[in-house]
Amino acid sequence: MAFTRRQIIAGLAGLGGAGVAGLGAGGVRYWLGRPENLTTHDYELIAAPLDLELMPGHLTPAWAYGGQAPGVELRCRQGERLRVRFINKLEVPTTIHWHGIRLPLAMDGVPYVSQLPVLPGEYFDYDFITPDAGSFWYHPHTASSEQLGRGLVGALIVEEREPSGFRxxxxxxxxxxxxxxxxxxxxxxxxxxxxxxxxxxxxxxxxxxxxxxxxxxxxxxxxxxxxxxxxxxxxxxxxxxxxxxxxxxxxxxxxxxxxxxxxxxxxxxxxxxxxxxxxxxxxxxxxxxxxxxxxxxxxASPEALAEWPPALPANPIAEPDLTAAETLSFNFEWVGAVSVGLAQGAAHSFWQINGQAWDSNDKGCADKPIASLQLGKSYIFELRNLSQYQHPIHLHGMTFKVLASNRKPVIPYFTDTYLLGKNERARVALVADNPGVWMFHCHVIDHMETGLMASIEVA
Structure with missing residues (x-):
């Protein structure tokens, strides 16, 4: 079934953030068609200003993906190639990071690490395979507090290859x-x-x-x-x-x-x-x-009562070899009082990982990785929160397995983000199977922007 680019864009703009209730596994999502005579990309995703009525009777000058904030929900099927032409119609540079997706470094959306920022009026083609089914999302990795805060966030849903059992x-x-x-x-x-x-x-x-x-x-x-x-x-x-x-x-x-x-x-x-x-x-x-x-x-629903669906199929993630794994320690800590009298443009620094604070103004900060991993080798990360505040610790490019915590019982599971509690020590493991320089940071955005981020190299 062929679609024009106009139909594709209209379909994306009309797909509400409320999801796809009522569509079964065999249902047709019309916007998933491929446009005619367009070989460079499948979808266009535009970032642009949008006035929202968040408070009754008042407009908020938000920024939106695909004409809505949170942004238009993107969908594809596990194992498919996703090709998105991202067009920046904002007045500031930006990028897109695909949170939780295991993809090549060039598609990871981190400025001055995987790509240059997409300048106003420019576009960038993101092109990658989605190896894992599940719920993911996308957002900028530039001036993150403001850009996410203004509404540049959106869901990316990767459907299972076969019907999941949920109607x-x-x-x-x-x-x-x-x-x-x-x-x-x-x-x-x-x-x-x-x-x-x-x-x-x-x-x-x-x-x-x-x-x-x-x-x-x-x-x-x-x-x-x-x-x-x-x-x-x-x-x-x-x-x-x-x-x-x-x-x-x-x-x-x-x-x-x-x-x-x-x-x-x-x-x-x-x-x-x-x-x-x-x-x-x-x-x-x-x-x-x-x-x-x-x-x-x-x-009321005309359908017969439904039974609980079976467990979802596991994603194809390499199992770490714990007997041969090397252990690395990472301390997440608070390092100073609120600064006063900072020079113009200087960044606050309140947090650090293993004694290093990320400087968001230093374009070469990723050139000093906090750890260098050998491609194909298994590792255990010991995560220690030395503060009284929670830190959702996120790793780009790879998925890790949560093994244990000193604060709560853990049934081991794979994830890309772990909520490290107050004074908690946790152990996670992974196979370093994706070459590149990957960000490793707290996803409380202003923690990240005030030091709680580092890079990890896999080679």
Whole structure:
């Protein structure tokens, strides 16, 4: 089935952030067609200004992907080649990082490491295979506090090669906005807050709406893909009174198990739940601790009652050899008081990894890797949080296996982001199977921008 470029762009713009509820495995997602006579790319993704009504009666000067913020949801199938022409119609340089995707370094979207920034009016073609199925996302890696804060975040969903067993699903993108009562942006990063837990936004949203009512088909098991696209906040997700099971963490399947009382979802992290929707007319509350994020309302469905789907198929990730693995230690620590009288343009530095603080103004900072790994070798990373604040630790380019923690029991699982708690020590393992220089950082954005990032070389 052939599509023109105009149809493809219109389809992308019309695909809501609410996901694809009601589309079965055999359903047609019209925008996934390939355009006619276009050999360089499959989709165009435009970053441009967009006024949003986040606060009733007031407009917020957001930045958007594909005409919406959070950005248009991109979808492809596991093993497919994804080719996206990214067009920058902002007045500032930017890039796209594909969070959680194992891809070649040249496609990773880190300025002065994998590519030059995409300047206003320019474009860049991202072209890579998606080896793993799961819930991922995309965002800039330039001036991140402001660019993510203004709305440059979006979901990337990689579907399984074969039907998953879920007939219904929804994507729920969590984001709090740094806005005041009139919808004007407040500071995305305040030094005093960056030196602590990070600068929080004040308006919580799901798919850009505050406390929405989401209708789900009664009697069905719905796949909820919950993505934390926030700059700062860790969500204590809970669904009181619901029958919910965890099916995947950060894009990687786990043996289905009950959600339990709550799950702590740090910035950059994702969780996939199977939710048994109750009888029609029932309402459930998706909460962050005691705070309501959304109301899930069961509506009548003509379909027969659904059974719990089986576990999702594992992704093709190399299993680390723990008997031959080399152990490396990484200390994440707070290093100083709030600075005063900084020179114009100088960066605050509050955090460091193994005694090194990342300098966002130093374009050669990645040339001094904190560790050099041998290609194909297994490693155990000992992660030590020497502070009183949580750090969601994210590694680009590779996936690691969480082995153990001194603060909680761990059922080993693969991930790209681990929420390292206060004074926690955790052990993770990986196979260094992707050559390049990869970022290793906290995903509380103003922690990252004030020192808590480093590079790891694989060669």
């Amino acid at each position: 219904h699903e929804r994507t729920l993108s969590l984001k709090s906005w740094h806005v005041d009562q009139q919808g004007a942006f407040t500071d995305f990063s305040v030094p005093r807050e960056a030196a602590r837990g990070g600068t929080p936004g004040r308006l919580s949203t799901i798919n850009g709406a505050h406390a929405p009512i989401l209708e789900l088909p009664a009697g069905q098991v719905v796949r909820l893909r919950v993505l934390n696209l926030d700059n700062t906040l860790t969500y204590r997700l809970n669904l009181p009174g619901a029958q919910a099971r965890i099916y995947a963490l950060d894009g990687n399947p786990v043996e289905p198990r009950p959600l339990g009382k709550e799950y702590w979802l740090g910035p950059g992290m994702r969780i996939e739940l199977g939710l048994q929707v109750p009888m029609a007319g029932t309402e459930l509350s998706l909460r962050n601790g005691p705070l309501r994020l959304a109301t899930l309302r069961a509506v």
